[in-house]
Amino acid sequence: MSSIHARGVRKSFGDLEVLRGVDLDVNPGEVLCIVGPSGSGKSTLLRCINLLITPDEGEIYLDNIALTDPHIRPEWVRQQIGMVFQQFNLFTHLSAKKNVMLALRHVKHLDRKKAEATAKAQLGRVGLADKLNAYPAQLSGGQQQRVAIARALAMDPKVILFDEPTSALDPESIQDVLAVMGRLGQEGMTMAVVTHEMGFAKEVADRVIFFDGGRVIEEGSPDEIFERAGHERTQSFMKKILR
Amino acid sequence: MDRQEDGIRSARPPAGDAPPTRRSTGPVPLPSAVRSGRPPTSAGVRPPWWTTSGFYIGLGVAGALAVFVALGRLGYYDIWFIVDNLSSGFGPLILSLEFTTYSFVIGISFAFGLGLVRAHPPKVGKHLARKGTRGRFSFLWRWPLYGFATGFVATVRGTPFLVQMNIVAISLAYVYPQFTFLGWNQFCWFGLLALTINTTGYQAEVFRGGIQSVEAGQIEGAKAVGLTRTQTFFRITLPQTFRLITLPLTNEWISNFKTATILSALTVEEVYYWSKETIAINDVHPIEGFVMLAIFYLLINVTLSRVVTYIEKVRRIPGLGTPIPEVSYTKRVLRGELPARARG
Numbered sequence: 095m096s097s098i099h100a101r102g103v104r105k106s107f108g109d110l111e112v113l114r115g116v117d118l119d120v121n122p123g124e125v126l127c128i129v130g131p132s133g134s135g136k137s138t139l140l141r142c143i144n145l146l147i148t149p150d151e152g153e154i155y156l157d158n159i160a161l162t163d164p165h166i167r168p169e170w171v172r173q174q175i176g177m178v179f180q181q182f183n184l185f186t187h188l189s190a191k192k193n194v195m196l197a198l199r200h201v202k203h204l205d206r207k208k209a210e211a212t213a214k215a216q217l218g219r220v221g222l223a224d225k226l227n228a229y230p231a232q233l234s235g236g237q238q239q240r241v242a243i244a245r246a247l248a249m250d251p252k253v254i255l256f257d258e259p260t261s262a263l264d265p266e267s268i269q270d271v272l273a274v275m276g277r278l279g280q281e282g283m284t285m286a287v288v289t290h291e292m293g294f295a296k297e298v299a300d301r302v303i304f305f306d307g308g309r310v311i312e313e314g315s316p317d318e319i320f321e322r323a324g325h326e327r328t329q330s331f332m333k334k335i336l337r
Numbered sequence: 338m339d340r341q342e343d344g345i346r347s348a349r350p351p352a353g354d355a356p357p358t359r360r361s362t363g364p365v366p367l368p369s370a371v372r373s374g375r376p377p378t379s380a381g382v383r384p385p386w387w388t389t390s391g392f393y394i395g396l397g398v399a400g401a402l403a404v405f406v407a408l409g410r411l412g413y414y415d416i417w418f419i420v421d422n423l424s425s426g427f428g429p430l431i432l433s434l435e436f437t438t439y440s441f442v443i444g445i446s447f448a449f450g451l452g453l454v455r456a457h458p459p460k461v462g463k464h465l466a467r468k469g470t471r472g473r474f475s476f477l478w479r480w481p482l483y484g485f486a487t488g489f490v491a492t493v494r495g496t497p498f499l500v501q502m503n504i505v506a507i508s509l510a511y512v513y514p515q516f517t518f519l520g521w522n523q524f525c526w527f528g529l530l531a532l533t534i535n536t537t538g539y540q541a542e543v544f545r546g547g548i549q550s551v552e553a554g555q556i557e558g559a560k561a562v563g564l565t566r567t568q569t570f571f572r573i574t575l576p577q578t579f580r581l582i583t584l585p586l587t588n589e590w591i592s593n594f595k596t597a598t599i600l601s602a603l604t605v606e607e608v609y610y611w612s613k614e615t616i617a618i619n620d621v622h623p624i625e626g627f628v629m630l631a632i633f634y635l636l637i638n639v640t641l642s643r644v645v646t647y648i649e650k651v652r653r654i655p656g657l658g659t660p661i662p663e664v665s666y667t668k669r670v671l672r673g674e675l676p677a678r679a680r681g
Contacts, residue, residue: 169563172563179558179561183557183558183561185555185559186577186657187580196562196564197562200572229655229656231657232655249562249563
């Protein structure tokens, strides 16, 4: 089990300061939910953690390794940290099975048989054993997102980051995807989840962070954040969202 | 019972003083605007003959043939001369095809590189800002390369081929007036060079468009699973690019085929030269020569685009590239998928 520690992460795009000194800890085996209004920098923070975006300042550690060290290969970092996107980002030209296999073959350098076995196992784990040869366009949103989760899982990551995984889905698919994520959390996967699904956060999260204006405003157990928020900004946000 | 009548009847308010609520569990009638549309062909309901695509295609072909024959009967040209002399154009036609294809294939390799450069414009200050990273000074070669590619494409697209050909081929032919190689004289070789340069410029833009059309999410997804930039390019971007550019690249081949006629100005004996010099001037049958030329070009280009459409269809990946066109009712009847007569 691994952990992530971010210290003083800053990032600006031009004049827009998106992250203003973020300290974040994802402890081993913990499901951390990050909630907050749109445009508050939640996604940017996740992207900084697996170096899809290079932070301007600050350090990010995976266990004891400083990921922000320029001598570390970003590909290695991304291999350790899985990522699931809002828009799935499955490879359009590959079937579900090959989507999962691609990185196994060419990043982990497994042989075809092993990669195929892993892909089948992972797709079975997310309930898509019958969709091995379907192309992403032939799958529903929820199925695509589960393939994306299988793709991340297959790399055997130490941590998985979820960037609003259910925001582009219909209510029924949301439940399928959340079920898979909940199961992962119970199995002890370290997860950081940016989400607007307050029900999921309450049920599955070990800890919740309220994020606004590029800063962590408040953190605590789901109960503390949703019911007894201390900060004024958190209270007003929760009031709107938990009507 | 007729579907439409049923709809109209149940849409009327019920007689008597009963409240206008709908109790039956039958199908809800469509609003008249929807109902008046063409019946859905996929349901196997036969549309009126004058709405089928087959009728209009037939009409078009029959009309064109009628005009063709009528002009012949009027003495505008001699149809039998065309029939007798068509085969004498095969040799020059094959030379034309050779020019087109050689220049196209050589062009692809250069255009691929140019398109790649053009698809990734260097960003001001971005590379120097990344301290201690590999490729920090890449702006030193990126800017000149991008400038060259852009200038090349702009020049090729911005000037007529005739001018390009005169500049390239005629100047070279002055320098090497007795150049022969593999049975081709200096005009053939330098003309081929000019044609290659021309098609390279256009193809470069096709490649650039294709590479840039690959969604950013695809690249992000590839990065997120740990693929390097090179791997991402060869495993994700390139396979998708090829599906996206099939059609524009076919267009470019056809365009290149037609541009090749201009090589006749260099006395290259390709098919336009044949129709002009041999048929029109020597045999004094000007119209027939060009009609034969049109027949050649039309047959080859239509066949090619049909073949490419077919390949696209059978090699298609759902959600990528050109969508499959809807199959017309006429075609589905011919394939035996639908009854020739309406049901009921």
